Amino acid sequence: MMGSGRKCPDCGSSNVVEDDLYSQPQLVCTDCGSVVSEGQLTTTRSEEVQGTIVRYSQSTAVDKQPCRNQIKGLKRVRALCRILRLPPVIEETSESLFAQAYESTDFLHVSLPKKETLAGCCVLLGCRMQGWPVTMGTVTSLLDTDSCLMGTVYKMVVSTLKLESPHTNIMDLMEGHCREYHLSPPGVPEEFCESADRLASRASALVELASDTWLMTGRHPVPVMVASVYLAWLSLKPSPARLKLSLGRFCQMAKVAVPGPASKRVTELKEVLCRLGQELPWQKGAVVSPQKVAALVGDVLKHRISLLKRAIRSHEDALAMDSVSGTEGLDVANTPSSTLPLSLCTDGVAPICEDLPIGSSPCSEGQPDFHQSQLPTPHAEGCQTVQSVRDSEDVVVTATGSAKNPEARGEPARGSAEHWGKRHPFVPPCARNPSKKPRLAETGPEVTGDEEISDSEIEGYLRTPLEMREFAETQMKLQSDSY
Amino acid sequence: MEANNDVALDIIITNVVSVFRTRCHLNLRTIALEGSNVIYKPEVGKVLMKLRKPRITASIWSSGKIICTGATSEEEAKLGARRLARCLQKLGFKVKFTAFKVVNVLAVCTMPFHIHLIQFTKNNRPIASYEPELHPAASYRIKNLKATVQVFSTGSITVTGPNVRHVAMAVEQIYPLLFECKSTMR
Numbered sequence: 018m019m020g021s022g023r024k025c026p027d028c029g030s031s032n033v034v035e036d037d038l039y040s041q042p043q044l045v046c047t048d049c050g051s052v053v054s055e056g057q058l059t060t061t062r063s064e065e066v067q068g069t070i071v072r073y074s075q076s077t078a079v080d081k082q083p084c085r086n087q088i089k090g091l092k093r094v095r096a097l098c099r100i101l102r103l104p105p106v107i108e109e110t111s112e113s114l115f116a117q118a119y120e121s122t123d124f125l126h127v128s129l130p131k132k133e134t135l136a137g138c139c140v141l142l143g144c145r146m147q148g149w150p151v152t153m154g155t156v157t158s159l160l161d162t163d164s165c166l167m168g169t170v171y172k173m174v175v176s177t178l179k180l181e182s183p184h185t186n187i188m189d190l191m192e193g194h195c196r197e198y199h200l201s202p203p204g205v206p207e208e209f210c211e212s213a214d215r216l217a218s219r220a221s222a223l224v225e226l227a228s229d230t231w232l233m234t235g236r237h238p239v240p241v242m243v244a245s246v247y248l249a250w251l252s253l254k255p256s257p258a259r260l261k262l263s264l265g266r267f268c269q270m271a272k273v274a275v276p277g278p279a280s281k282r283v284t285e286l287k288e289v290l291c292r293l294g295q296e297l298p299w300q301k302g303a304v305v306s307p308q309k310v311a312a313l314v315g316d317v318l319k320h321r322i323s324l325l326k327r328a329i330r331s332h333e334d335a336l337a338m339d340s341v342s343g344t345e346g347l348d349v350a351n352t353p354s355s356t357l358p359l360s361l362c363t364d365g366v367a368p369i370c371e372d373l374p375i376g377s378s379p380c381s382e383g384q385p386d387f388h389q390s391q392l393p394t395p396h397a398e399g400c401q402t403v404q405s406v407r408d409s410e411d412v413v414v415t416a417t418g419s420a421k422n423p424e425a426r427g428e429p430a431r432g433s434a435e436h437w438g439k440r441h442p443f444v445p446p447c448a449r450n451p452s453k454k455p456r457l458a459e460t461g462p463e464v465t466g467d468e469e470i471s472d473s474e475i476e477g478y479l480r481t482p483l484e485m486r487e488f489a490e491t492q493m494k495l496q497s498d499s500y
Numbered sequence: 501m502e503a504n505n506d507v508a509l510d511i512i513i514t515n516v517v518s519v520f521r522t523r524c525h526l527n528l529r530t531i532a533l534e535g536s537n538v539i540y541k542p543e544v545g546k547v548l549m550k551l552r553k554p555r556i557t558a559s560i561w562s563s564g565k566i567i568c569t570g571a572t573s574e575e576e577a578k579l580g581a582r583r584l585a586r587c588l589q590k591l592g593f594k595v596k597f598t599a600f601k602v603v604n605v606l607a608v609c610t611m612p613f614h615i616h617l618i619q620f621t622k623n624n625r626p627i628a629s630y631e632p633e634l635h636p637a638a639s640y641r642i643k644n645l646k647a648t649v650q651v652f653s654t655g656s657i658t659v660t661g662p663n664v665r666h667v668a669m670a671v672e673q674i675y676p677l678l679f680e681c682k683s684t685m686r
Binding site: 180184448484 | 533534535536537549551552553554573575576578579582583586587590591614616617618621625626629630631632633634635636637652653654
């Protein structure tokens with residue numbers, strides 16, 4: 018225990034040892050107990066494990082070291098990038114985004130869960146900017162956070178850093194998504210096995226069809242992907258055993274979670290496929306039932322462009338027949354002869370061959386966009402529905418809520434709302450089945466806001482003394498009963 | 501674009517929110533006892549009073565600040581607020597109807613065409629934002645009007661703004677942008 022060769026000045030013994038008092042190093046004589054010398058009481062910031070008295074945000078150090086949460090956040094960003102196996106470019110982008118966002122004033126006094134979510138949002142933003150397909154749901158589940166919080170923080174980051182967040186190309190997501198499905202021999206019967214590549218190509222074609230027929234816009238992408246994978250799996254081998262398996266059991270078998278709206282998407286996709294299947298020449302116009310449509314999916318996807326055109330044409334013919342028979346008062350001249358609900362690719366229109374091979378997307382990979390089919394549009398530009406010519410003042414007048422001609426405006430509005438969904442074969446499902454009545458401007462009384470208020474109007478809102486007494490008594494009784 | 505002159509759009513106001521002050525302390529218990537159509541919420545510290553005509557719900561705080569919601573026009577909101585103030589006067593409070601202001605107007609409008617949200621967002625970055633994983637509509641904020649427009653793919657839009665005039669101007673401003681991204685006509 019002879020720590021150091023010093024002599025005690027008091028008693029002269031050489032039994033001086035190092036004996037620290039908490040964080041202060043001291044040399045103490047063991048014989049007489051006097052302190053020979055003592056070291057520094059304070060330590061540097063990097064050595065201190067306990068917190069400082071001065072808060073980090075208030076410290077006036079010129080060159081601030083990153084604070085603990087920032088370091089943790091950066092570590093989280095790196096960990097996420099490693100889990101998702103992202104290339105180094107994305108990792109660097111995410112780290113710089115995180116540093117920028119963290120140091121901005123918007124994230125200064127933000128709660129800890131938000132700061133933790135910020136790491137995931139920066140990774141997501143980095144992936145989006147580099148065109149790497151990752152869904153918000155993946156990052157949310159990795160962070161084990163709430164999806165609402167994720168959305169809030171993501172929007173905050175985008176607005177704080179003033180960046181544009183490009184959309185993820187769903188076709189890129191599709192391949193990765195299909196690999197999640199466990200459909201290989203060991204765990205799954207032979208009858209139900211399917212290779213990921215075949216599944217991906219068929220499901221991608223189904224997703225393209227969904228985006229062409231208004232089933233994708235505004236919807237969450239994941240349920241549509243799950244629905245299209247299920248239908249692709251059914252159609253690749255439409256045996257009775259496979260057809261018996263429902264969406265839920267399929268996902269259970271493949272060990273994939275079923276998102277809520279997925280079954281609705283399956284129904285909607287089947288409806289579209291039935292309508293297109295009806296147009297196949299060898300169906301001869303027979304109605305296709307949703308149960309039997311799986312066998313026709315391959316053919317429908319192969320000839321989808323021409324089938325879509327045929328479906329629209331036959332729908333218009335049916336409408337024309339109805340209007341001629343006088344059941345609906347539609348002005349035939351006003352309906353466009355071939356309105357196509359399909360959009361143009363913004364890069365220009367290229368003439369397209371009828372039998373587009375499945376899976377080939379004309380849009381380049383770099384375009385962060387849902388696939389839009391390119392169609393020749395000599396008709397669509399030619400026909401413009403003739404709108405009623407009115408003054409722009411009408412727009413302001415109706416805005417005040419007191420419609421001048423409520424009946425006149427209401428009738429055509431109601432009439433057109435009824436026919437709106439029926440005029441085109443492929444519209445968003447909510448437009449096809451308007452379960453609610455169309456909203457009309459309520460014809461309330463002409464009010465100026467400064468009218469006289471008579472006493473009689475107010476009487477109804479006041480209790481009579483008798484009522485008040487009864488109310489008070491009842492309350493007392495209830496209170497006494499509860500005790 | 502001249503499209504504005506050719507098409508009549510029905511902007512339907514669904515909600516007008518307004519505030520006013522009574523400049524006196526209000527005893528919430530008295531209001532709960534003596535008023536009918538009231539709901540007393542002691543945990544939050546307010547009373548909800550519902551008027552029948554115009555159909556308005558008012559949140560009354562004891563400080564004298566009152567928020568009225570549910571009106572379908574600015575005039576209706578003012579009438580409803582005055583009726584409420586009169587009602588409180590009858591209950592015995594020295595109420596003064598001051599600082600009436602319409603704070604928010606919510607309106608809906610339907611375009612006669614579908615809208616491609618991806619194209620709309622691309623054309624109007626960074627003012628427009630569309631995240632299908634979060635919300636089905638694309639949102640467009642007009643800073644100078646302090647209005648927010650939510651655009652749905654079916655052509656319906658909801659507009660919120662500080663008053664009816666701004667809401668109408670917002671619809672006029674956004675119509676040409678939506679027209680560019682339309683896909684079919686009704």
